[in-house]
Amino acid sequence: IHPDWSSSSMERRHDIAMLHLSQPLGLASNPLLARICVPKVQWPNNVETYPSNGTRLAAIGWGNIKQDWTNNSPDNLHQVQVFAIDNNDPICNKSLFDTQVQFCAALYEGGKDTCQGDSGGPILQWLGDQWEQVGITSFGKGCALKGDPGIYTRLAYYHEWIDTIAEEPEKPTSMTYTCDNTLVSCGCGYNYVQLTSSRIVGGEEALPNSWTMIVSLRQTSTNRHFCGGSILSDSYILTAAHCIDTDSPDDVIVAAGMHNKSDENAVIRRVDQIFVHPNWSQPEYLNDIAILRLSEPLELAQNSMLTRTCIPHVHWPTDIQDYPSSGTPLATIGWGHTEMDNHTSSPDNLHQVQVFSIDNNDPNCTRSLYNKEIQFCAGLSQGGKDTCQDDSGGPIFQWLGNRWEQVGITSFGKGCAVAGDPGIYTRLASYHHWIRSIVNDNDVRPPISYTCDNTKVYCGCSLKNVELTPSRIVGGEEAVPYTWSFMVSLQHRSSNSHFCGGSIFSDSYILTAAHCVDDETPDRIQIVAGVHNRSDPNGVIREVDYIHIHPDWSSSSMERRHDIAMLHLSQPLGLASNPLLARICVP
Structure with a gap:
């Protein structure tokens, strides 16, 4: 029982206990049993607001299903959906005694709640791939009464106490990030990324070939390895100026x-020009960014490992x-040291760590940051996770849902993974135009993905999703095959x-x-549909039997008003049976 619990108090602070079983449950051999996830809240999240106001929660139990003194407890397990209520809400603070260790959950209109017999049971939130227990059913005034929410023990406060009692080591949580590098033009490695709570300083190995942009x-x-960098395009590498x-x-x-620095099959390139930002300066590490031009292209299109x-x-x-915005989860990678001041601790294999971006005005950040326009901080307030020597110049990424975006370059820090001294990164958002002035192709512009489901919409949705990079058709980029299935080519039949x-x-x-066909007759025209390459012999070909030109179109006018026409095909395309159309x- 928690040492600060008092059964004589009406406030029910620290209403938490743990039971040790005389015999193990045998979780590994019984699929009907599962362990609960307990929150470990880290800065910048605040224990006192976890779960956050309005979070959808599920409470479960075999307790009474209506409020009276008779036993109306069901034989089968029941569940109810409620919502976390703000600590300062009037209906909450009249019942809550300590916002650090308790929280409220209910519906404002009443009607849903835990009741007698549910005490001690869990209340949980959904994290996208698992349920996390955020509280323990503690007490309430009645059951499901309007204006009297249920009070729950806030589990986020008790993580360390639980750890001191439980003998079983906590299983590290990992998150898998999957993307399809056939659908996006950047930020997607050969393998998926699996990121576990760890650190580069004393950290975890990345999955081989999951960060193929480094x-x-x-x-x-x-x-000898001395810095990291990232691939901008076939011929350009991004790194830090101080490197x-x-x-x-x-x-x-x-x-x-x-993946390993010692890999003899690595692609090796010499450098023929170095572009250091013209305003680079020390000791503040301002404009700590540089671009290397390779003497020979990497040939990205022919190598899936790049x-x-x-x-x-x-x-x-x-x-x-x-x-990136404050509190954004970030991933930083490198072959740098895993122990500060230990020059033999640089691993052969690639390491990764998850950190969080820190608000520009946070005291830990402001004492290290020189210019918030071009630098940002990332780390953990308690330390323990950071980049270190030889990670400089390497990338720090945020996940956009279908790819990784590099938001920074590892620049400097005071020590490695020291509490109160976050890592400082060059803010890449400030350098888009400078990068473009050096790299004169379209490789570095992040594409925008437009997703749709052609089984749910009648029109305007193709077989594959469109990936659109800001560019122009003259000097532009190739479309992803079969993303514009409504496009046709007008051709001369002869x-x-x-x-x-x-x-x-x-x-x-x-x-x-109209100007395309005003000099044509139907028997001279054919259309080709369902192709990416015009030379594709498998395209759907149809002849034209009538041309409808807008009656107000005038080919003699330079104004080209009403420049529109419709062609009637001699045979239907068969849209319903061809997914490429x-x-x-x-409108």
Whole structure:
């Protein structure tokens, strides 16, 4: 029983106990048994607001199902959905005695609650892939009464006490991040990422080939790793200025496509030019960013073990100095030291760690940060997780749901994983235009993914999702195959030569521009649909039997008003039976 519990008090503070069983349950051999997850709340989250106001919760038990003094406890297990209520809500603070160790949950209108016989049972929140017990049913005034919520012991407060009692070691929690590198052009490794609560300083090994956008910078003379970097494109590497500001291109080589630094099959490239930011300065590490141009391209398209990194392009109303936002979970990776001041602790295999971005105005951050526009802090308030020597120049990422975006470059810190001294990172959102001024291709612009389900919408949705990068058709980027299934090619039947585009309006009609066909007759035109490459011999070909040009179109006018036409096909396309074809939506 918790040492601060008092049965004589009406306040029921520290209403928590643990029972030791005379014989183990045998969890591993019984699929009908499962252990509960207990919260371990870390900064920047606040124990006193965990679970947060309005969180959907589930309470379960065999307690009474209505309020009276008779035993109306059911034989079968019951469940009820309620919501966490703000500590300062009037209906909560009249019943709550200590917001650190108790919280309220109910419905404002009443009618749902725990009751006699439910005490001691769990109340849980859903985390996306598992249930976490956030409280223990403690007490209430009546059951399910309007204005009198249930009071629960706040488990987040008791993590350390539980650890001191339980003999079984806590199983580390891990999160798997999956993405499809055939659907996104950057930020997706060859393998999925599995991130466990650990640290680079004393940390965990990454899954092999899960971070294929990272590279190792090495001294040409000794082949010794000294900094990290990330792949911007076939010919450019992103790193920190302080890593290479005194080097010449001949001093540095880049190793990519490996998990272990010692891998003899790594892709090795020499450097032929170094671009250090013109405003780079020490000792504040301002503008700590540089780009290396390789003497020979990496040939990303031919090597699945290499991936380009995604770079943020922040637009209003998002403020650059708040990107990434405070409290964002971040992943940083590297081959740096796993113990501070131990020069033999640099691992051969790639390591990773999860940290959190820290508010610019946090005292731990402000005493280390020199310019919040171009730097940000990340770490844990209690320390224990951080980057260290030889991780400099490497990337720090945030997860966007379908890919990783590099939000920073490892810059500096006071020690490694020291409580109160977070790591400092170059804020990449501030350097989009500088990077673009050096890397003159479209590789580094993060694509925007547009997802839809063509089984649920009638039009405007193709076989695959569109990945759209800000660019232009002249000098632009290739579309992902079969993402624009309503697009057709207008061709001359005599030569099969493409002369205009169009879109599928229906099984028998194609929408196009009047100026494309005002000099044509139906017997000279054919359309080709369902192809990514115009030369694809498997395209759906249809002849045109009628051309409808808008009656107000005038080919002699330079104004091109009413530049619209519709083509009637001699044979329907068969949209219902061909997943490579889709009709367009018209406003």
